[in-house]
Amino acid sequence: MRTHTEQRPAKLTRKGEQTRLRIVSAAAKLMFDNGVAGTTMEDVKSAAQASSSQLYHYFADKQALILAVIEYQNETVVGGQEPMLARLDSIEGLRTWCAFLVQHQRDLECRGGCPIGSLGGELAETDAKARVAVSGAFLRWESGIRGGLRAMHERGQLTADPEDLALTILAALQGGLLLTQIHRDVRPLEITLNAMIDHVAAQTR
Amino acid sequence: MRTHTEQRPAKLTRKGEQTRLRIVSAAAKLMFDNGVAGTTMEDVKSAAQASSSQLYHYFADKQALILAVIEYQNETVVGGQEPMLARLDSIEGLRTWCAFLVQHQRDLECRGGCPIGSLGGELAETDAKARVAVSGAFLRWESGIRGGLRAMHERGQLTADPEDLALTILAALQGGLLLTQIHRDVRPLEITLNAMIDHVAAQTR
Known part of the structure; x- marks a missing residue:
């Protein structure tokens, strides 16, 4: 063996x-x-x-392949978004990123949900290594979102805590993706991301 | 057969x-x-x-059992929250509900995520009947959240659209639960729900 x-x-x-x-x-x-x-x-x-x-x-074995798939999706999904995440230091940048996310779900006809979140949800309780790998991908994603918000905060444009806000935006994105997948309708993601943009905009000056 | x-x-x-x-x-x-x-x-x-x-x-067969489990979780999770959801017509009611959700995850040591969302994420792409059943449970949950918000709106206390807000709150809850499950830390859910309460409070008068 x-x-x-x-x-x-x-x-x-x-x-x-x-x-x-x-x-x-x-x-x-x-x-x-x-x-x-x-x-x-x-x-x-x-x-x-x-x-x-x-x-x-x-x-x-399959577990080794699963871990490689999580690493691959981390690179593809999070790594692929990093150029856009680097521009999240303005409401305009946030809008561009959210519009991309919504359009991507529309292109997929709302199938599949988040490639990382779906792996996490399926494996979290049965494969501790996979859960930790997904946790790492989420932390990288959150960090990418936080960078731009922190820059806005340092310039005095954003009054909210960029740490909490980045986590909230990633959570809203994940939940919006799940509801969009389940209902096969892009509206949950679109409404949720728009609410997040409004939430950030209300805390800028 | x-x-x-x-x-x-x-x-x-x-x-x-x-x-x-x-x-x-x-x-x-x-x-x-x-x-x-x-x-x-x-x-x-x-x-x-x-x-x-x-x-x-x-x-x-197993599929029949899966559908019965979704119905059971719909009754248990959504039905079980309905008395609390009926009091979501105030920021205080919203706070009580959110505190319950966070405490429940703490009691579970952040294991398992949302019983309905997890079933949905695992089955959405391979079992259309299960996906539709989960969709129904989410719509019932959203409707429960919307009721109180609509009452606040009708009294002129809430300026935001209660439809969009209910969907956003459910998405934020689902995403917060997923991140809490993956990171084995109650913070994502707590931060996200607090942000939602602030988001609602900022649109009340």
């Missing part, structure tokens, strides 16, 4: 990196569409067009 | 009702602790101390 390992091999060739990424991104898509429980290693192998020996070379 | 049915038998004896409820509440607890995928019919049978013939008499 293979022993469990979370660490990727110390050095991967460029081709090795590409194969690993092909597997992780296929797994991420399957888990986003069908949940973690609804995704088997066999499904991933087939979607990534990988052999069993390739799959198990990079990921000793 | 049994055919799938969602409907409970037309008439249950009192004893039958009790057995059915014992099965559903055991399933609800297991699904809250371990997720839907982590709960087998065998687990439910054992936790409810029911025989196979009892279990399959009331629930033709």
